[in-house]
Amino acid sequence: MPGIEYILAALTPFNIFLAITGVIAGTVIGSLPGLTATMAVAVLVPITFSMEPSSALIMMGAIYTGAIYGGAYAAILLNTPGTPSAIATTFDGFPMAKRGEGDLAVSIACIASVTGGLVGAAFLLMLSPPLAKVALAFGPVEYFWLAIFGLTLISALSEGNLLKGLIGACFGLLLACVGIAEISADVRFTFGSQVLLGGIETVSALIGLYCIPVLIDLVATPDKHLKVTHQSRGFRFLEALALSWKAKFSLIRSSVIGTLVGILPGAGGSIAGLVSYSEARRTSKQSENFGKGEPEGIMATESANNATVGGGFIPTLVLGIPGTPPDAVILGALLIQGVKTGPSLFTEGGSIVYTFIYGLFLATILMLPVGLVIGRYAYRTIITVPKAMLVPTVAFMTVIGTYAIRNSISDIIIMILLGVVGWILNRFGFSPSPIVLGLILGRIAEQGFVQAWTIGAATEELGKMFFGRPISLVIIAFILISLFYPVIRARLPKLTLFRGKNNE
Amino acid sequence: MSDQSINPARDTGGMVMACVFILIASISLWDTTNMMDSDSYVFPRAIAIAMIVMSLFLIIWNIVRPAGFMQEEHQKGSAARRIFLVAVMLLSCLVMPWLGFLISGIVTFGLLMLVSMYDPWTRGRKIVYPLVAGVIVVGFYTLFSKLLLVPLPVGLLFE
Structure with missing residues (x-):
C-alpha cells in the first residue's frame, strides 16, 4: 500500500482547486445532451499541459468523473441520457421525476455515482496490475459476444416485447454499418448520398432518438413536463442516503461490475450500466418496480458508470491501452507530458500515479457536495421554467450539441429525422434504447465478428472460433440467461405448483 | 381488472x-x-x-397468439404543433448555411417559443421571454464559438 506522502501530495490547495473546478466543469458539460465525457476531457485537456503530470491527471480525472455523473441530470429530468453511459438511468429516473421525485432521484444518482467512483478508484489503487491482465484475455470474438450481450440485455430490459427490442437492436447495428466500412473501406448503405459517407454519429443519434420524441410530445399539450411540488424539500439527502443504505449490497455489486467492465477496452459505461441494472433487477425484491421509477435502478446504473472511471484507468495506466474513449484522450495528454504508461509506471513513476489515484478519490468525494448543489439547481430550473422557454431551449441545445460533435449541419438533420423515426417507433412499442445501443456497439461487434470470422475461416475452425473459447462460452451463457430468464421465471411458479399438486 | x-x-x-x-x-x-x-x-x-x-x-x-398491446398516450395533443416543431427545426438547418447559426437560432427559438406557448401573452411575458431567449441563444453561441472553439456557421449572407 503506497504511503501517506502521496495522500499529502494530492491534498495541496492547488490540487483541491483543480479537483473542484474539474468536477464542476465536467458535471455541467456532461449534463448537456450532446456534450459527452470524452468531449469534456478533450476540450479542457490543453489547460493541463503546463501543469505537473499528477496535477494534470487529477484535473482530467475530475472532469471525467464529473461528466459521467452529469449525464444523469438530463436522463432523469428530460428522459435524454446526457452521456451514453446514462441510458439505463432513464428507465427509472424519468418515471421518478414524472411523479414529482426528480429531486430525490438526482440525490440518489449523486450518492451512487460517488460510491461507484470510490470503489473504482479503490480497485485502481490496490488491484491494478493483476486486473489489467483481464483486458488482455479478451480477443475479438469475446468483444463480439460482449457487444451482443449488451444488446440482448437492453432488449430484455426494454419495457414490453423482447422481440421488438431485438429487432430494434438489429436496426441500430445496421445503422452503425452506414458509411465507409472500417476494415475494408467499402461504401455501405449510403445509396449515393455523400452526407452518409461519414456514417451516423452515435451521440447525435442518441440525442435525436431520446430528445426529439420528448420535445414532440411536450409541445403537443399544455401539461407540465414534470409533476411540480410547491413546498421546498431541500436536497432530500438523508432520504436518498437511507435508500442507498437499504440497497448497499446492490450498490457495491454494481460498482464492482462497473469497475470490471470498465477494465475491458471499448466496453465503456453503457454496457456497465446495463449489466448492473439487469443484475440489480434480477436480484431485487422489488424487481417488478424496475422501469417504473425504482430508486435501486438509478443506483445500479449510476454507481456502475462512475466505477468505469477507475476501472478504465487500469488498462490505461498499466498497459497503455485506453479502457474508455476519455481514457484515450487522457493517455494522449500523458504522452505529451512525457509520462510513459506501462507496468513500470507504478514503480518508477509512483509519485505521479499514486498522487493521481488519491486525487481521484478526492475529486469523487468532492462530487458529493458539488453534484448535490448542481443537481438541485438543475431540478429547480427544469420544473420552474415555463414550457414556452423549456421547449426552444432544449431544442436549441440539441441542435448546437449535435453540430459541435463533427461541425456538420447534416448531422443535425439526421438527428431530427432519427428523432421522428424514434417517436413513430415508440408509438408501436419499439423502445429507442436498443437502437441507440446497437449504434454504439455496432463498431465493436462488427470488428470482433469480422476478425473472428477471418481467423476462423483461415484456420477452418469457424465454429470453434465463435463457440469454443472459454470466456466466449461464459458470455454466451449470460446471453441465453438474459434472453430466457423472464420466461423461466414466469414458468417457475407454475412448475412448482404443478409438482406440488402431483405430490399431493 | x-x-x-x-x-x-x-x-x-x-x-x-x-x-x-x-x-x-x-x-x-x-x-x-x-x-x-x-x-x-x-x-x-x-x-x-x-x-x-x-x-x-x-x-x-x-x-x-395475439397478446394485446397497450398503446401509450402519444396520440393526445395537437398534431399540428408536433409537425410545426419538426418542420421549424428542419427548416432552420436548411437556412443555416445562408443565415448563419446565430440568426437561424434566434428565429427558430422564437418560432418554437410561439408553438409551445399555451399561456396568454401578457405584457410582461412579451418583454421578458424574447429577452431571455436572446440571452440563451447569444450565450450558448458565445460559449461554443469563443470558448469551446466550435466553428459555428457565420452565414453566406454575412461573410
Missing part, C-alpha cells in the same frame, strides 16, 4: 412496423451485393437476416 376481462387484440401497428423492418433489411441485403470484400458484407448480411427472421417471427406470433 381481471385477466379474463382483457381482450387480446392484435398488435397491428407492431406488425406493420415489422413489415417495414423486413423491407429495410431486404434493401440492406440487396445493397450488400454491390460490396466486393467479404469483410464488408458478412456482418451486415448476418444482421439483416437476423432482423428479417425476428420480424417474421413477430408477425407470426401476433397472428397465432
Whole structure:
C-alpha cells in the first residue's frame, strides 16, 4: 500500500482547486445532451499541459468523473441520457421525476455515482496490475459476444416485447454499418448520398432518438413536463442516503461490475450500466418496480458508470491501452507530458500515479457536495421554467450539441429525422434504447465478428472460433440467461405448483 | 381488472412496423451485393437476416397468439404543433448555411417559443421571454464559438 506522502501530495490547495473546478466543469458539460465525457476531457485537456503530470491527471480525472455523473441530470429530468453511459438511468429516473421525485432521484444518482467512483478508484489503487491482465484475455470474438450481450440485455430490459427490442437492436447495428466500412473501406448503405459517407454519429443519434420524441410530445399539450411540488424539500439527502443504505449490497455489486467492465477496452459505461441494472433487477425484491421509477435502478446504473472511471484507468495506466474513449484522450495528454504508461509506471513513476489515484478519490468525494448543489439547481430550473422557454431551449441545445460533435449541419438533420423515426417507433412499442445501443456497439461487434470470422475461416475452425473459447462460452451463457430468464421465471411458479399438486 | 376481462387484440401497428423492418433489411441485403470484400458484407448480411427472421417471427406470433398491446398516450395533443416543431427545426438547418447559426437560432427559438406557448401573452411575458431567449441563444453561441472553439456557421449572407 503506497504511503501517506502521496495522500499529502494530492491534498495541496492547488490540487483541491483543480479537483473542484474539474468536477464542476465536467458535471455541467456532461449534463448537456450532446456534450459527452470524452468531449469534456478533450476540450479542457490543453489547460493541463503546463501543469505537473499528477496535477494534470487529477484535473482530467475530475472532469471525467464529473461528466459521467452529469449525464444523469438530463436522463432523469428530460428522459435524454446526457452521456451514453446514462441510458439505463432513464428507465427509472424519468418515471421518478414524472411523479414529482426528480429531486430525490438526482440525490440518489449523486450518492451512487460517488460510491461507484470510490470503489473504482479503490480497485485502481490496490488491484491494478493483476486486473489489467483481464483486458488482455479478451480477443475479438469475446468483444463480439460482449457487444451482443449488451444488446440482448437492453432488449430484455426494454419495457414490453423482447422481440421488438431485438429487432430494434438489429436496426441500430445496421445503422452503425452506414458509411465507409472500417476494415475494408467499402461504401455501405449510403445509396449515393455523400452526407452518409461519414456514417451516423452515435451521440447525435442518441440525442435525436431520446430528445426529439420528448420535445414532440411536450409541445403537443399544455401539461407540465414534470409533476411540480410547491413546498421546498431541500436536497432530500438523508432520504436518498437511507435508500442507498437499504440497497448497499446492490450498490457495491454494481460498482464492482462497473469497475470490471470498465477494465475491458471499448466496453465503456453503457454496457456497465446495463449489466448492473439487469443484475440489480434480477436480484431485487422489488424487481417488478424496475422501469417504473425504482430508486435501486438509478443506483445500479449510476454507481456502475462512475466505477468505469477507475476501472478504465487500469488498462490505461498499466498497459497503455485506453479502457474508455476519455481514457484515450487522457493517455494522449500523458504522452505529451512525457509520462510513459506501462507496468513500470507504478514503480518508477509512483509519485505521479499514486498522487493521481488519491486525487481521484478526492475529486469523487468532492462530487458529493458539488453534484448535490448542481443537481438541485438543475431540478429547480427544469420544473420552474415555463414550457414556452423549456421547449426552444432544449431544442436549441440539441441542435448546437449535435453540430459541435463533427461541425456538420447534416448531422443535425439526421438527428431530427432519427428523432421522428424514434417517436413513430415508440408509438408501436419499439423502445429507442436498443437502437441507440446497437449504434454504439455496432463498431465493436462488427470488428470482433469480422476478425473472428477471418481467423476462423483461415484456420477452418469457424465454429470453434465463435463457440469454443472459454470466456466466449461464459458470455454466451449470460446471453441465453438474459434472453430466457423472464420466461423461466414466469414458468417457475407454475412448475412448482404443478409438482406440488402431483405430490399431493 | 381481471385477466379474463382483457381482450387480446392484435398488435397491428407492431406488425406493420415489422413489415417495414423486413423491407429495410431486404434493401440492406440487396445493397450488400454491390460490396466486393467479404469483410464488408458478412456482418451486415448476418444482421439483416437476423432482423428479417425476428420480424417474421413477430408477425407470426401476433397472428397465432395475439397478446394485446397497450398503446401509450402519444396520440393526445395537437398534431399540428408536433409537425410545426419538426418542420421549424428542419427548416432552420436548411437556412443555416445562408443565415448563419446565430440568426437561424434566434428565429427558430422564437418560432418554437410561439408553438409551445399555451399561456396568454401578457405584457410582461412579451418583454421578458424574447429577452431571455436572446440571452440563451447569444450565450450558448458565445460559449461554443469563443470558448469551446466550435466553428459555428457565420452565414453566406454575412461573410
